[in-house]
Amino acid sequence: MKDGVVIKINEKEFKATEYQTVLTVAKNEGIDIPTFCYFEGIDPYGACRLCMVKVIKGPYRPGITTSCTLKVKEGLEVLTDTEEIRKYRKILLQLYLVMASDSELVKNLAFKYGVTSSPFSKKFDIKDSLGNKCILCGMCVRVCDALGVGAINYIGRGVYTKINTPYLEPSQDCLGCGACAKICPTGAIKFEDITKKRIMTSWIKTEIPFKECSLCGKDFVTEPLFNFVSKKMQIEVDEELKNLCSDCKRKLFSRKAIISTSL
Amino acid sequence: MKIQNLDDLDKVRNRGLNKIFTGKPKISVGLATCGIASGADKTYDALKNYIKDNELDVYLTKTGCIGFCRQEPIMNISLPDRPILIFAKVSEQDVNSILEKVLNERISDEKLLCKIEQWDHITSKTTYGCEFENLPSYSDIPFFKHQKKVVMRNCGLINPEDIEEYIAIGGYYPLYRAIKNMTPEEIIETVKKSWLRGRGGAGFPTGVKWEIAAKMRSQTKYIICNADEGDPGAYMNRNEMESDPHMLIEGMLIGAYAIGAQEGVIYVRTEYPMAIQRLDIAIKQAKEYGMLGDSIFGTDFNFKITVAKGAGAFVCGEETALISSVEGQAGRPRPRPPFPAEKGLWGMPTVINNVETWCNIPAIITHGGEWFAQIGREKNTGTKVFSLVGKIKNVGLIEVPLGTSLSKIVYEIGEGGIDGKKIKALQIGGPSGGCVPKKLFNTAVDYEKIRETGSIMGSGGIVVMDEDSCMIDTAKFFINFTSEESCGKCAPCREGLSRLYELIEKITDGKATEKDILLIEELGETIQKTSLCGLGQTAPNPVLTTFKYFRDELDAHIKEKRCPAKICKGLITYKVLTDKCKGCTLCVQFCPTGAITGTKGQPYEINSEICIRCGSCIDVCKFDAISVA
Numbered sequence: 070m071k072d073g074v075v076i077k078i079n080e081k082e083f084k085a086t087e088y089q090t091v092l093t094v095a096k097n098e099g100i101d102i103p104t105f106c107y108f109e110g111i112d113p114y115g116a117c118r119l120c121m122v123k124v125i126k127g128p129y130r131p132g133i134t135t136s137c138t139l140k141v142k143e144g145l146e147v148l149t150d151t152e153e154i155r156k157y158r159k160i161l162l163q164l165y166l167v168m169a170s171d172s173e174l175v176k177n178l179a180f181k182y183g184v185t186s187s188p189f190s191k192k193f194d195i196k197d198s199l200g201n202k203c204i205l206c207g208m209c210v211r212v213c214d215a216l217g218v219g220a221i222n223y224i225g226r227g228v229y230t231k232i233n234t235p236y237l238e239p240s241q242d243c244l245g246c247g248a249c250a251k252i253c254p255t256g257a258i259k260f261e262d263i264t265k266k267r268i269m270t271s272w273i274k275t276e277i278p279f280k281e282c283s284l285c286g287k288d289f290v291t292e293p294l295f296n297f298v299s300k301k302m303q304i305e306v307d308e309e310l311k312n313l314c315s316d317c318k319r320k321l322f323s324r325k326a327i328i329s330t331s332l
Numbered sequence: 333m334k335i336q337n338l339d340d341l342d343k344v345r346n347r348g349l350n351k352i353f354t355g356k357p358k359i360s361v362g363l364a365t366c367g368i369a370s371g372a373d374k375t376y377d378a379l380k381n382y383i384k385d386n387e388l389d390v391y392l393t394k395t396g397c398i399g400f401c402r403q404e405p406i407m408n409i410s411l412p413d414r415p416i417l418i419f420a421k422v423s424e425q426d427v428n429s430i431l432e433k434v435l436n437e438r439i440s441d442e443k444l445l446c447k448i449e450q451w452d453h454i455t456s457k458t459t460y461g462c463e464f465e466n467l468p469s470y471s472d473i474p475f476f477k478h479q480k481k482v483v484m485r486n487c488g489l490i491n492p493e494d495i496e497e498y499i500a501i502g503g504y505y506p507l508y509r510a511i512k513n514m515t516p517e518e519i520i521e522t523v524k525k526s527w528l529r530g531r532g533g534a535g536f537p538t539g540v541k542w543e544i545a546a547k548m549r550s551q552t553k554y555i556i557c558n559a560d561e562g563d564p565g566a567y568m569n570r571n572e573m574e575s576d577p578h579m580l581i582e583g584m585l586i587g588a589y590a591i592g593a594q595e596g597v598i599y600v601r602t603e604y605p606m607a608i609q610r611l612d613i614a615i616k617q618a619k620e621y622g623m624l625g626d627s628i629f630g631t632d633f634n635f636k637i638t639v640a641k642g643a644g645a646f647v648c649g650e651e652t653a654l655i656s657s658v659e660g661q662a663g664r665p666r667p668r669p670p671f672p673a674e675k676g677l678w679g680m681p682t683v684i685n686n687v688e689t690w691c692n693i694p695a696i697i698t699h700g701g702e703w704f705a706q707i708g709r710e711k712n713t714g715t716k717v718f719s720l721v722g723k724i725k726n727v728g729l730i731e732v733p734l735g736t737s738l739s740k741i742v743y744e745i746g747e748g749g750i751d752g753k754k755i756k757a758l759q760i761g762g763p764s765g766g767c768v769p770k771k772l773f774n775t776a777v778d779y780e781k782i783r784e785t786g787s788i789m790g791s792g793g794i795v796v797m798d799e800d801s802c803m804i805d806t807a808k809f810f811i812n813f814t815s816e817e818s819c820g821k822c823a824p825c826r827e828g829l830s831r832l833y834e835l836i837e838k839i840t841d842g843k844a845t846e847k848d849i850l851l852i853e854e855l856g857e858t859i860q861k862t863s864l865c866g867l868g869q870t871a872p873n874p875v876l877t878t879f880k881y882f883r884d885e886l887d888a889h890i891k892e893k894r895c896p897a898k899i900c901k902g903l904i905t906y907k908v909l910t911d912k913c914k915g916c917t918l919c920v921q922f923c924p925t926g927a928i929t930g931t932k933g934q935p936y937e938i939n940s941e942i943c944i945r946c947g948s949c950i951d952v953c954k955f956d957a958i959s960v961a
């Protein structure tokens with residue numbers, strides 16, 4: 070256990086531990102700091118810049134910085150809602166409004182901070198495979214990496230940056246696990262399940278075959294995900310249970326249990 | 333042979349001296365990228381053929397670039413015990429006549445620039461010979477007169493592909509002293525005393541950075557040389573590597589010994605093939621002579637250097653992006669802290685310094701920290717190399733003590749504008765820098781003073797602008813550059829710069845209003861304050877300084893819809909002057925859009941709707957019959 074420290078957020082003292090960031094402390098204490106690219110469980114990324122705070126005292130250089138990457142240290146004092154921060158936040162949200170013009174998340178957050186329109190303009194991209202909703206928070210890329218798959222990544226740079234599969238070809242590596250879609254804060258990533266396969270619509274319609282339950286015939290998991298997990302687990306699973314969907318597994322379990330108790 | 337002791341080093345030095353003082357006429361041609369671009373390789377070949385055809389006993393060799401780019405190709409000739417004679421603009425056709433005269437000691441060629449009798453290589457002083465009283469000396473030439481060469485101490489004077497010549501002028505002696513006679517702490521103390529600051533632009537004290545890394549408890553440490561020079565118009569580092577690669581290697585070796593690193597990386601952009609080639613040669617030679625590898629100079633200090641080639645992304649000059657790139661990932665910056673000195677390459681303590689910073693180290697070790705600290709001014713010590721380019725007479729690489737005024741650089745070293753044109757401003761610090769107007773040319777080049785103008789020192793690019801340059805257009809150019817080079821990770825830089833570019837385009841198209849100016853200023857400030865790395869944090873500087881210092885030009889664009897320099901295409905029209913036009917049809921043939929119509933022999937007309945303001949008609953018209961308004 071690392072040492073406990075005391076920091077000040079908006080002139081109020083809070084106890085924290087050294088591995089924490091200002092953002093996690095603030096979140097725990099119910100202090101409002103907006104974020105787009107932060108997710109508990111994956112390393113902070115510092116890209117959306119919305120979680121900026123102003124360091125006014127302590128071991129860091131005073132000024133504006135992101136709270137998601139700011140490790141707490143004894144004597145640190147920050148402010149989360151100054152006039153300066155409000156000004157920059159407004160501009161950033163205005164930029165996001167034109168960048169991901171169809172994202173409800175962006176609209177709602179902007180609305181919350183009083184931003185309803187943007188003085189900037191950008192052409193709507195009808196071919197955008199993420200439906201003009203992607204804010205490049207990189208959560209999908211990072212979660213896919215964290216799984217050890219890395220099927221998607223950034224393509225291009227600057228304002229041309231996009232997230233998709235390498236060479237915009239259907240992915241050979243995608244497991245079809247859907248973690249990217251699940252974590253995507255704007256709901257930009259889409260997939261569709263049809264008979265026998267899952268289609269990762271956003272990822273160049275990568276098709277992932279489903280595995281059928283050997284008892285009821287229902288699609289219950291994608292084939293590559295099943296293999297990936299089996300390999301990772303490295304434990305012997307009952308051959309009889311292995312190829313069953315969760316429903317059939319449960320039924321088989323209970324039937325066995327009933328038989329054993331009735332004997 | 334592997335050098336183990338001072339005797340070995342002296343032996344190599346003597347061999348090297350025989351290549352510098354050959355006992356016969358010696359000719360060297362400046363064959364760095366800049367020289368070759370001006371045809372120096374052809375001059376070299378012509379010399380080779382001339383010597384062969386006439387069976388002359390002449391020592392022909394290559395050298396780097398002395399910095400006077402306007403005068404390339406540059407050729408040095410030294411007769412035994414005579415000064416080095418520097419000839420300028422030597423084309424292949426000039427070779428015969430110059431050699432015929434010089435080899436017979438008839439020196440009165442208009443191609444002669446100056447002579448060098450003595451030279452302070454910093455690591456040693458060398459007398460080449462005193463003679464030819466009537467010829468101008470190096471210090472008589474305005475371009476050279478106000479310079480002080482510490483980093484470029486050997487550039488254009490020794491063969492960069494020969495380690496023996498480097499040792500001959502005292503090279504690798506500082507390393508020997510550092511390793512054999514100094515403790516790492518003493519070296520760091522010397523560097524701290526010298527007050528050397530990072531030459532990449534930010535100006536962090538080098539000694540302090542080394543000290544942080546030296547104190548880190550880690551078995552493995554790295555040092556990196558940042559040679560990812562990418563500012564438009566800047567090429568100081570390229571020349572330093574091409575003209576004197578060993579000074580960089582020696583500087584890195586001393587740094588590695590001081591902080592306890594075993595491995596170094598030189599990160600060079602692939603667009604610098606000759607620098608890479610010469611570094612490869614230099615590293616190979618340093619290995620052969622025992623300066624790189626295991627048990628250097630017979631001690632237990634081991635060090636190796638690898639060259640990592642960057643793919644030319646500007647953002648990879650940012651240290652954390654550079655580290656990502658070396659690790660094989662995309663060049664995207666990481667948040668700091670942790671700083672590389674604590675957690676850098678492969679998570680290990682890493683010292684990253686710019687090429688020029690490393691190159692200063694052997695000089696500092698030779699004469700001590702106090703010596704270095706008395707060059708320049710307090711807290712801004714030593715010299716800085718600048719590439720002086722743009723609309724200035726003397727284009728080239730210059731090295732001046734910190735504290736030298738911009739006006740001295742522009743008017744004395746650079747000798748002012750081309751063809752008497754008035755200089756309006758200069759842009760310092762590349763895309764991260766800003767425009768400094770003429771009225772502030774008394775500003776000294778000093779990290780703090782330059783910052784006060786709203787610009788930054790940067791890595792050393794100075795682009796000069798004259799009355800024909802439009803400052804708004806210049807700002808647009810730089811924003812376009814940084815927008816294209818943004819890595820795309822953080823929102824303010826990626827989205828903000830792109831929007832900023834569009835807003836500035838609105839000005840140059842004559843469609844902007846006062847409201848847009850306020851928006852640009854607010855957006856610019858947001859990008860500066862909220863971006864993740866130095867690229868975004870400094871990218872709005874060119875725009876914001878232009879708005880600050882060139883309000884009149886801005887107002888002309890916005891209120892009067894006029895571009896004073898007649899550059900912005902949305903604000904100018906081309907017209908045929910009917911009294912001058914002879915109706916020769918030449919412009920019609922060259923107009924790419926068919927905007928010019930009329931009857932042969934009669935004055936023609938330009939249709940503004942179709943005209944794209946490319947200027948082809950002006951270029952071809954023999955009667956000055958086309959005007960821009």
